[in-house]
Amino acid sequence: MSEYSKPISVWWDINSCPVPTGYDPHLVGPRISSAVADAGYDGPPNITAFGNLEHIPDEVLLQINSTGIALRHVQCDYLEDMVKCWLEQPMCFMLISSHEQLEIFAPTLFKIQPLLSSILLAHPGRKEGSEWLWKSFFRSVRRELIWETLLSMDSGSADISKQLCKAGQLFCKTCGPWSGSFEDFTKHIKCQKHTPQVKVMSDQPKVTMRSFGPVHHFRPSGHVPITTVLWDMDSCPLPDSFSPCLAGRSIRSALKNSGYLGPVTITATFNLDLNPRTADLLEPLFSSGINLSSIFGYCLPQLLFAWRMSAQPPANLMLICGDTTLETLSESLFCICDEGCTILVAHHGRKPVSADLWKSFLSLVSRDWIWESFLGSADDKDEALEYKCRETGYVSCEMCEFYGYSLEDLATHFSSDEHLEEVSDRTPLDKHSSSTSAVEPKGNERETKTEHVGEQETSCAPRGTKRPAAHIGPSGL
Numbered sequence: 409m410s411e412y413s414k415p416i417s418v419w420w421d422i423n424s425c426p427v428p429t430g431y432d433p434h435l436v437g438p439r440i441s442s443a444v445a446d447a448g449y450d451g452p453p454n455i456t457a458f459g460n461l462e463h464i465p466d467e468v469l470l471q472i473n474s475t476g477i478a479l480r481h482v483q484c485d486y487l488e489d490m491v492k493c494w495l496e497q498p499m500c501f502m503l504i505s506s507h508e509q510l511e512i513f514a515p516t517l518f519k520i521q522p523l524l525s526s527i528l529l530a531h532p533g534r535k536e537g538s539e540w541l542w543k544s545f546f547r548s549v550r551r552e553l554i555w556e557t558l559l560s561m562d563s564g565s566a567d568i569s570k571q572l573c574k575a576g577q578l579f580c581k582t583c584g585p586w587s588g589s590f591e592d593f594t595k596h597i598k599c600q601k602h603t604p605q606v607k608v609m610s611d612q613p614k615v616t617m618r619s620f621g622p623v624h625h626f627r628p629s630g631h632v633p634i635t636t637v638l639w640d641m642d643s644c645p646l647p648d649s650f651s652p653c654l655a656g657r658s659i660r661s662a663l664k665n666s667g668y669l670g671p672v673t674i675t676a677t678f679n680l681d682l683n684p685r686t687a688d689l690l691e692p693l694f695s696s697g698i699n700l701s702s703i704f705g706y707c708l709p710q711l712l713f714a715w716r717m718s719a720q721p722p723a724n725l726m727l728i729c730g731d732t733t734l735e736t737l738s739e740s741l742f743c744i745c746d747e748g749c750t751i752l753v754a755h756h757g758r759k760p761v762s763a764d765l766w767k768s769f770l771s772l773v774s775r776d777w778i779w780e781s782f783l784g785s786a787d788d789k790d791e792a793l794e795y796k797c798r799e800t801g802y803v804s805c806e807m808c809e810f811y812g813y814s815l816e817d818l819a820t821h822f823s824s825d826e827h828l829e830e831v832s833d834r835t836p837l838d839k840h841s842s843s844t845s846a847v848e849p850k851g852n853e854r855e856t857k858t859e860h861v862g863e864q865e866t867s868c869a870p871r872g873t874k875r876p877a878a879h880i881g882p883s884g885l
Contacts, residue, residue: 415451416500423459424506437475478576502528507535514545526550544768632670635724639676643730656696675699721748728754738769745772
């Protein structure tokens, strides 16, 4: 079935986008149907007027309902009500609401848009300074209409048959579907006995998008969340004045001073082809307890996706990166925030051009720091973190899915036929480029040895070991 022949669900926020004064309520249904048809949708529209119907004149409600528009009395949690209906039967969707309400609905609309065939919006007009909303959450909206323009559209023969339609359904969110008459329905929603029931409903816990997703097995409330730090060294390098051998301890200390007391796993990603000078930092960084991951040709979204698949909420993710990288990852970070994870960011500083991101996709970031200031907040005398520098970390090459336990492992892998073949297949690099020789082990090559990790025998030979792709998880290695 073509997208344009599918049924389209129209939700009209009658409180924030009312029938204009002097306008015939009988015409609203036909004009909406006409607008949907003009947008290319052949399927019949299912129109629902929702909101607090108490203060809308009975005569107006009757005229609206008589043209086939369903009335849904909802005094609180409009969003919850709509999302439940959308997810029960995903289809083409049109929302009619004020711009202020659209700002409230926008994040949820963005998250569920993959479940909807398409989205149409109608509103009284864009509010000044709201361009950020249309560049972010609403950028995939199929069509945008002005409410009064929609109502002025000529619906032709639809107007003639406006009173021949079957009356729409009646529904009270507190009490459920209404099978009685229209008169009894309006008396019911306005009676004093109905008010206490509404109060009980409004006191119940709010339903969020997480309520409709997979159920996570949350850890006990006493559990201290693990913090995973993903540091993009290419876009957010270590300041020249800062000693790389102190990087691991400084990041952990700064997180501890900011109230994040759980275990911390730090992974620094780098691309030696883009920045060969990074090779001089690898040894001191690794000795400070930081895992190293070479991302030749790979982007951070893959690593972020791997973390997202393995993370078990509650968990913390700290991203250290530049503005361009942050912009690339902003949508993914926005979705992660709604899955019970806390997002922290360290960057070079907010720029005016990125203001839209902080209003939209980055609005759920719990805390952000200036990178240099974050490092400066560390306690260099925190000896309790010294043990981290003596722990065994890992090195990896994401392109080849290689994992080892020392820089010698990584250097040996870079000169291996496996890696050189993979590099030549992706980019025409010289086999003796910086990515191959920058991490050469000093002195004689060490002998191949075998280590035991748990019950699994793992070879740290030149070709290294292989592990599941989702290695950057909150549990570390």
